[in-house]
Amino acid sequence: MGRLDDKVAIVTGAAMGQGAEIARAYVAEGASVVIADVAKEQGQALADELGAAAHFVHHDVSDAGSWASLVEDANGRFGTVSVLANNAGILRFGDIERMPADEVELLWRVNQLGCFLGMQAVTRTMRKAGGGSIINASSVEGLAGMASCTAYAATKWAIRGMTKCAAMELGPKGIRVNSVHPGMIDTPMTRVHGGDAAMEYGASKVPLRRVGTPADIAPVYVFLASDESSYVNGAEIAVDGGVTSTHAFGA
Template identity: 40%
Template sequence: MGSLEGKVAVVTGAAQGIGLAIATRLVADGARVVLGDLDADGAEKAAGGLGAGASAVRCDVTSEQDMTALVGEAVTRYGALDVMVNNAGITRDATIRTMSLDDLRIVLDVHVAGTWIGCKVAGAAMRAGGSGAIVNISSIAGKVGNFGQTNYSAAKAGIVGLTKACAKEFAKDGVRVNAIQPGLIRTAMTEAMPEQAWNSKMAEIPLRRAGEPSEVAAVAAFLAGPMSSYMTGAVLEVTGGRYM
């Protein structure tokens, strides 16, 4: 039996990239997973590839109504909610000199408000069962700040504070809340960056390679499962040692 056998999980931003890798790992560990994504077709295709233990729901994480429906789907279809992974995110890169206020606000809305809503609705569902694990996906940018990403860096730092505050509020109900800060992870988005930028980031990594989505997923599965039962409010870096 897998470490998450019989558990029910929701993963946002799960149609591709790190979110899909996390959903794939949770299913492999025995969980039944609902994939939420704004890309309904992509989420359906991803869920179809994961077999009978996965389903998909179109979801805008900035909508409390959508997120409530997403969590409700997990509870209705599978009977409970044990794990929530708030992964959905976007970028709108520019230096602060040229970045629009709209691009600041939309990134903060998706990352911070989206994660806040996810914690709120998942926490309510988990409280009824007396246990649960919430995993929020931050970024190493939230620790050190990235050039050209004042919006993204601020948002990812905000997720850290949100995680710790929620961990304190939810602990009495048996619900744990932790976060992951990935570094340079090999995805379609990062591989599209200019070669000079890629090489510059690689030079900062002691392990001398980019990470794989599956390596972030392994940490998410750890935080979702029983081996991390005495951990809450923690922020785990998955960076190959970058910025340690």
């Protein structure tokens, strides 16, 4: 406990699943957390659960104005933002021949543009404070390919690339930027694409023979937010049960 004492964190996509577990872990380790999400009911319920150290803000990651308001709110409520967990994202499958352009654009706006705007919004604050940590949620699809996942993977590869560039640009300002690459994680976002059957199939592809849980992901976010990772910058950390260790990933 206390690994994140005095840290002020924004966690996007924090109302449910992986983001909610990150928010819980941050509060447990001493951070003050702004829970940012479009899901009002679930986000407020989580803030109520976590108490005075947490606050919910309705937030659209694809809107620059929403980001400006979010950071201003966080700075005013808890103090200078020192951690951004750029966790918000959506998943859509679609064959190249058939996937509608509006779904491709939606993936880009939420996953890729949202990540960029988040980094942009906190950089000035973190620079003035002397540093901070930005953690961008990519995916194993940002490390390798998968059929019927072209549009989604494009956004996750982009996040991987943006992370590398931002680490070089912001490192001299004391701001570390790293990416986390989860494998198949049992969350509402993944369960909607096949339920238990999808989880069972996913587990069969993992060397550990199970899908991950949000509790498998949150400790990595705690480490990257903490001073323990003060020399970790521009890294890509796969949390996937070993699935990307084989050339057959995605087969």
